[in-house]
Amino acid sequence: MLVIKDLYAKVEGKDILKGINLTVNAGEVHAIMGPNGSGKSTLANVLAGHTNFEVTHGTVTFNGKDLFEMSADVRAKEGLFLSFQYPVEIPGVSMVNFLKTAVNEHRKYHNQKELSAGDFLKLMREKKAMVQIDSQLTNRSVNEGFSGGEKKKNEIFQMAMLEPKLAILDETDSGLDIDALRIVSNGVNMLKNKDNATILVTHYQRLLDYIVPDFVHVLYEGRIVKSAGKELAFELEEKGYDWIKKELGE
Amino acid sequence: MAEVLDKIPTIQRISEIHRDNLSKISDGIPAWINNLRRPALEALKRMGIPGFRTENYKYTDLTRLFENENFRRSFKPDVFDVNLSEVFNCDVPEFDTHLILVANGWYDETGNQHKSYPKGVIIKSMRKAMVENSELIEKYYGKLADAEADPLTALNTAFAQDGVFIYIPDNVHVTKPLQLINILRSEDDLYVTQRNLVIAGRNSQAKIMFCDHTLMPQQFINNNLTEFEIGEDAVIDIYSIQNQHNKTANLTGLYIRQQRGSQLVTNAISLHGGIIRNNLKVMLDGDHASARICGLALSDKNQHVDNFTFIEHLKPNCQSNQLYKNILDDSSTGGFTGRIHVAPHAVKTQAYQRNNNVLLTNAARMSTKPQLVIDNDDVKCSHGATVGRINDEALFYLQARGINEKEARLMLMFAFAHEVLAEVKVEKLRDVIDRLVNKRLRGEVSKCHSCALECIR
Numbered sequence: 262m263l264v265i266k267d268l269y270a271k272v273e274g275k276d277i278l279k280g281i282n283l284t285v286n287a288g289e290v291h292a293i294m295g296p297n298g299s300g301k302s303t304l305a306n307v308l309a310g311h312t313n314f315e316v317t318h319g320t321v322t323f324n325g326k327d328l329f330e331m332s333a334d335v336r337a338k339e340g341l342f343l344s345f346q347y348p349v350e351i352p353g354v355s356m357v358n359f360l361k362t363a364v365n366e367h368r369k370y371h372n373q374k375e376l377s378a379g380d381f382l383k384l385m386r387e388k389k390a391m392v393q394i395d396s397q398l399t400n401r402s403v404n405e406g407f408s409g410g411e412k413k414k415n416e417i418f419q420m421a422m423l424e425p426k427l428a429i430l431d432e433t434d435s436g437l438d439i440d441a442l443r444i445v446s447n448g449v450n451m452l453k454n455k456d457n458a459t460i461l462v463t464h465y466q467r468l469l470d471y472i473v474p475d476f477v478h479v480l481y482e483g484r485i486v487k488s489a490g491k492e493l494a495f496e497l498e499e500k501g502y503d504w505i506k507k508e509l510g511e
Numbered sequence: 512m513a514e515v516l517d518k519i520p521t522i523q524r525i526s527e528i529h530r531d532n533l534s535k536i537s538d539g540i541p542a543w544i545n546n547l548r549r550p551a552l553e554a555l556k557r558m559g560i561p562g563f564r565t566e567n568y569k570y571t572d573l574t575r576l577f578e579n580e581n582f583r584r585s586f587k588p589d590v591f592d593v594n595l596s597e598v599f600n601c602d603v604p605e606f607d608t609h610l611i612l613v614a615n616g617w618y619d620e621t622g623n624q625h626k627s628y629p630k631g632v633i634i635k636s637m638r639k640a641m642v643e644n645s646e647l648i649e650k651y652y653g654k655l656a657d658a659e660a661d662p663l664t665a666l667n668t669a670f671a672q673d674g675v676f677i678y679i680p681d682n683v684h685v686t687k688p689l690q691l692i693n694i695l696r697s698e699d700d701l702y703v704t705q706r707n708l709v710i711a712g713r714n715s716q717a718k719i720m721f722c723d724h725t726l727m728p729q730q731f732i733n734n735n736l737t738e739f740e741i742g743e744d745a746v747i748d749i750y751s752i753q754n755q756h757n758k759t760a761n762l763t764g765l766y767i768r769q770q771r772g773s774q775l776v777t778n779a780i781s782l783h784g785g786i787i788r789n790n791l792k793v794m795l796d797g798d799h800a801s802a803r804i805c806g807l808a809l810s811d812k813n814q815h816v817d818n819f820t821f822i823e824h825l826k827p828n829c830q831s832n833q834l835y836k837n838i839l840d841d842s843s844t845g846g847f848t849g850r851i852h853v854a855p856h857a858v859k860t861q862a863y864q865r866n867n868n869v870l871l872t873n874a875a876r877m878s879t880k881p882q883l884v885i886d887n888d889d890v891k892c893s894h895g896a897t898v899g900r901i902n903d904e905a906l907f908y909l910q911a912r913g914i915n916e917k918e919a920r921l922m923l924m925f926a927f928a929h930e931v932l933a934e935v936k937v938e939k940l941r942d943v944i945d946r947l948v949n950k951r952l953r954g955e956v957s958k959c960h961s962c963a964l965e966c967i968r
Binding site: 313338358363423 | 902903904905907908909910911912913914915916918919922923925926927929930
C-alpha cells in the first residue's frame with residue numbers, strides 16, 4: 262500500500278529525514294517510535310503533503326501512485342488520513358459544513374453522487390455513536406474551544422467519516438486521559454480491517470496497550486534504526502531509547 | 512512636447528457650478544435651508560477637498576477624484592424611459608420589504624406610487640417634506656451633520672435638493688423592513704447629491720436597509736448623507752449594502768443621535784465600489800443607550816474602502832461595541848479609523864472596538880487606527896486591530912481532509928466574514944447577505960437571487 266524508499270526531507274533548511282525506508286501493507290498496523298526530535302512528526306506531515314516540509318530525495322508510492330505528484334487534498338481523497346498531533350481551531354467553519362464538504366469532495370473524486378443533507382446527517386449520527394463523540398461537538402466550529410481530548414476524539418470521528426485506506430495517527434495519545442485514550446483506541450480498532458492500514462506515531466508505549474501493532478520501528482535522527490514485532494515496544498518501555506543509541510555505537 | 516493644461520482649481524470649479532445653478536438648486540426649497548448653502552460652501556473652501564493632509568481623511572485622498580471629474584449634475588429629477596420599480600425587482604423569496612426607490616439622488620415619485628405603510632408612518636421625498644412637514648424638518652435638518660466640521664457634509668449641504676424623508680411615530684413598530692434602494696442610472700458620467708432624514712419616535716421599532724446599486728457602466732460620484740434621530744427606547748437596525756461598480760465613488764455620511772434607552776444596530780456590507788468612504792457618527796445622548804456597530808468590506812482590484820467611525824458617549828451608562836472586518840485582495844486598499852470619545856460626565860461607559868483584516872496578496876494594503884479620548888475614569892474601554900493573512904495551518908487542515916485549496920481558502924474567508932454577518936438579526940436578510948458575500952468571495956456577480964438588476968462589475 263505504502264512504499265517509502267530512501268526518503269530525505271528538510272524543514273526550514275534543516276535536514277530532518279535522512280533516508281527512510283518503510284513498506285506498509287493492507288491489514289497491517291505499524292508503530293513508529295522514537296525520542297523527541299527524531300523526525301516522527303516530520304514523516305507524518307511529509308506523507309500528508311504539508312508544504313512547510315521539503316522533500317529532497319527519495320520516492321513514496323501510495324497504492325502504486327507517486328505520492329509527491331499529488332496535492333494534500335488529492336492524497337486525502339486517495340485514502341490517506343493524518344490525525345493531527347495539534348488539531349487546528351477554525352472559528353466560523355462549522356463542523357457540519359466542514360465534514361459535509363470533505364465527504365462530498367471525496368465522493369465527487371470517486372465519481373459517486375453527493376450525499377443529500379438527510380443522508381449526510383444520518384451518516385454523521387452513525388459514526389458519532391461508533392466513536393462515542395459527544396453529539397454537541399458537531400454543532401460547533403471546527404475544534405473551537407474543544408479540550409485536548411475532544412480534539413483527538415474529533416480526529417478519530419473524522420477518520421470514521423472518511424474511511425481512509427491508510428491512517429497516520431500522529432501522537433494521538435498525547436494529552437489524553439485514560440478514558441479518552443480508551444475511546445480513541447476503540448475507535449481506531451473498530452475502523453481497522455483487512456483492507457486498510459494504520460501507522461501509529463507515538464512517543465510512549467502506552468497507546469500500544471490498546472492498539473496492538475504488527476511492527477514496531479524506531480526512528481532515530483531521521484532514519485529507522487530498528488524494526489521488530491510488538492515486543493520491541495515493551496523493550497523500549499523498559500530500557501528507554503539510550504539502549505538503541507548504545508547499540509548504534511553512540 | 513509641452514502640454515499646457517488650463518486647470519481651474521477644484522474648489523473654484525465647484526463654486527462656479529454652485530453659482531451658475533443656484534436658482535435650480537434652490538427651487539422649491541424653503542429659504543432657511545437655502546440659506547445654509549453659502550456658509551457650507553465657505554466651510555468647504557476653508558477645509559478644502561479631503562486629501563491625505565486632511566486629518567480625518569488620511570487614508571482616502573479624494574483630491575484627484577474631484578480634480579478629474581466634470582460630471583453632469585442632475586439638478587432636476589432625470590426622466591427615465593422605464594419604470595424603475597419594474598426594472599428593480601427584489602423578489603427574494605419570503606423576504607418581504609417596503610421598497611423605497613431613489614434614482615440619482617431623487618425620490619422616485621412614479622416608482623413609489625401606491626405604497627401603503629403602517630399607520631402614521633410617513634415616507635416621502637425630502638423636498639416635499641421640507642414644505643409639507645416643515646415643523647419636523649426645522650427641528651432636525653442639519654442638526655446632526657455639521658457642515659463646518661466635515662468637507663463632505665459641507666458639500667452635501669451646499670447642493671442638497673432631495674432624498675428620502677422617513678418618520679416613524681412614537682410606539683409604532685414597523686415589522687417589514689424598509690428597503691431604500693439607491694439606483695444610479697445615467698447615459699453620461701454623473702455626480703449625485705442625496706440627503707435623507709429619518710426620525711424614529713419614542714419606543715418605535717424599525718429595520719432599515721440602504722441598498723446602493725449602479726445600473727449603468729458610467730462613472731458616478733455619490734455624496735449621500737443621512738441624519739437619523741432615534742427616540743427613547745426605540746429599537747433600530749440599519750443595514751447598508753454597497754454593491755456598485757468599480758467606477759463609482761460612494762461617499763456616505765450617517766449621523767445618528769440616540770436618546771435614552773434606545774438600541775441601535777448598524778451593519779455596513781461593502782461588496783463593490785471604486786472608492787467607498789463611510790463616515791459614521793453615533794451620539795449616545797441618553798442614559799442606557801446601546802449601539803452595536805459593524806462593517807464588512809470585501810475588496811479587490813484597485814478598490815478602496817475606508818470606514819471612519821466616531822462614537823460619542825455623552826451620557827452615563829451607555830454601551831457601544833464596534834466590529835469591522837476587511838478582506839483585501841489584489842492591490843486593493845482599505846482604511847479604518849475608530850474614534851471614541853467619552854465625555855467627562857459619561858460615567859459607567861462601556862466602549863469596545865475591534866478591527867480585523869485579512870490581506871490576500873502582498874500588494875493589498877490596510878491602514879487601521881483607533882482613537883480613544885476618554886475624559887473620565889469610570890469607564891470600560893478596549894480596542895484591538897489585527898492585519899494578517901489566511902492561517903496556513905487551518906488551510907492545511909482543511910486540505911488534509913480532501914478539500915481543495917481554492918475551496919478551503921473560500922471556507923476560511925467566509926468564516927472570517929461570517930462573524931460580522933452573524934450580527935444581522937433578520938434571518939431572511941442574513942441569508943440574503945450570506946449568499947451575496949459567498950458569491951462575492953467566489954468572484955461571481957453578487958446580485959441577489961432573482962433580482963433583475965445587472966450590477967455591472
